Amino acid sequence: MFSNKNYSPRQLATICSFIISLAVGILLFFFVRNKWIAVFSFVLLFIGCYFLISYAIDSFVYRQIKLIYKIISQTKASKKEEFYYKNFLPQKRIDEVTEDVEKWAAQSKKEIEILQQNEKFRKEFLQNLSHELKTPIFSIQGYVDTLLNGALHNSEVNIKFLQSAERNIDRLVNLLDDLDEISKLESGELKLNNKNFIIQDLVKDVFESLYIKLKEKEINYHIKKGCEQPLMVYADKEKIRQVIINLVDNAIKYGKQNGIIEAGFYKLEDKKVLVEVTDDGSGIAEEHRLRIFERFYRTDHARSRKVGGSGLGLAICKHIIEAHEEKIQVRSTIDVGTTFNFSLTSAK
Numbered sequence: 001m002f003s004n005k006n007y008s009p010r011q012l013a014t015i016c017s018f019i020i021s022l023a024v025g026i027l028l029f030f031f032v033r034n035k036w037i038a039v040f041s042f043v044l045l046f047i048g049c050y051f052l053i054s055y056a057i058d059s060f061v062y063r064q065i066k067l068i069y070k071i072i073s074q075t076k077a078s079k080k081e082e083f084y085y086k087n088f089l090p091q092k093r094i095d096e097v098t099e100d101v102e103k104w105a106a107q108s109k110k111e112i113e114i115l116q117q118n119e120k121f122r123k124e125f126l127q128n129l130s131h132e133l134k135t136p137i138f139s140i141q142g143y144v145d146t147l148l149n150g151a152l153h154n155s156e157v158n159i160k161f162l163q164s165a166e167r168n169i170d171r172l173v174n175l176l177d178d179l180d181e182i183s184k185l186e187s188g189e190l191k192l193n194n195k196n197f198i199i200q201d202l203v204k205d206v207f208e209s210l211y212i213k214l215k216e217k218e219i220n221y222h223i224k225k226g227c228e229q230p231l232m233v234y235a236d237k238e239k240i241r242q243v244i245i246n247l248v249d250n251a252i253k254y255g256k257q258n259g260i261i262e263a264g265f266y267k268l269e270d271k272k273v274l275v276e277v278t279d280d281g282s283g284i285a286e287e288h289r290l291r292i293f294e295r296f297y298r299t300d301h302a303r304s305r306k307v308g309g310s311g312l313g314l315a316i317c318k319h320i321i322e323a324h325e326e327k328i329q330v331r332s333t334i335d336v337g338t339t340f341n342f343s344l345t346s347a348k
Ligand SMILES: Nc1ncnc2c1ncn2[C@@H]1O[C@H](COP(=O)(O)OP(=O)(O)O)[C@@H](O)[C@H]1O
Pocket: 246, 250, 251, 254, 255, 279, 281, 282, 283, 284, 292, 297, 298, 299, 302, 303, 308, 309, 310, 311, 312, 313, 314, 315, 338
């Protein structure tokens, strides 16, 4: 009878009182042989047992359960909760209580996992940061030491060493700028200053600002055929400029000499515009493709070629695009090339 169903304390009290009072009522009927006494005793006993059993369950079991609820909600019970404990909790079946506790345990486990994950990120971040700082600082130290130890008067190398030291200082400054940017983005300080602008014009601006780098590698850069028709978007123009600068800068750095960089623009359904930057460079292997948006992540290839860069560029792009509630994605084939695309909202 009790095996396949869990009863609430009220139901349990009713069933137990009924069984006891029925048994006593039947016994009385047989012994006293008076129908009315039996019925009267049944009713009286039923009421008495019901309150007694309810009280017993409430004090011995539900007081403990209330305590569990207080612990899992981790607060001093408010008026609303007190009302809940008094009126709704006794209606709950034990399996419902178990369910609540299990839900709480799962939630706590998730919170602990997030904390552990954050801790891992923090450790990795510090490790990466100290590594990124060490490399240029040690090399500046090396050049300065060599110069002080006599190379300063060697006109064949002195300027070259100073220029190398300067390059490393530039690298440090870039790293600090990127760090500054990413810490602002991650602390949620980024406030978007959205306005309408034509996305093609912004990309042309970026091509112009990177003209020297593009010429150095003799790259053929242009807007894809059929994508010239001006598309007006609604976004933070300066932040999107930063995204496009980083994508084109990557396309130059990881693209080949005499390569091609193309920008494409497509109107999507639901009032969105897709922006694409494509190169015909080295491409990115699948195992790296999943990770390039992480802070400091660079492929070994990118590290060993010493093309510079902090590995923070794409992490910054992702932050900016996600702050716009849009997505950035990458497609790539080794030795064929890479396409980055992101969506924006069409002008209002
Ligand atoms: N267009 C591209 N072609 C090939 N690899 C790329 C391209 N863009 C990015 N990558 C890879 O992704 C990594 C992360 O890019 P990013 O965050 O901009 O860092 P950085 O430019 O400082 O190296 C790069 O180091 C490189 O390995």
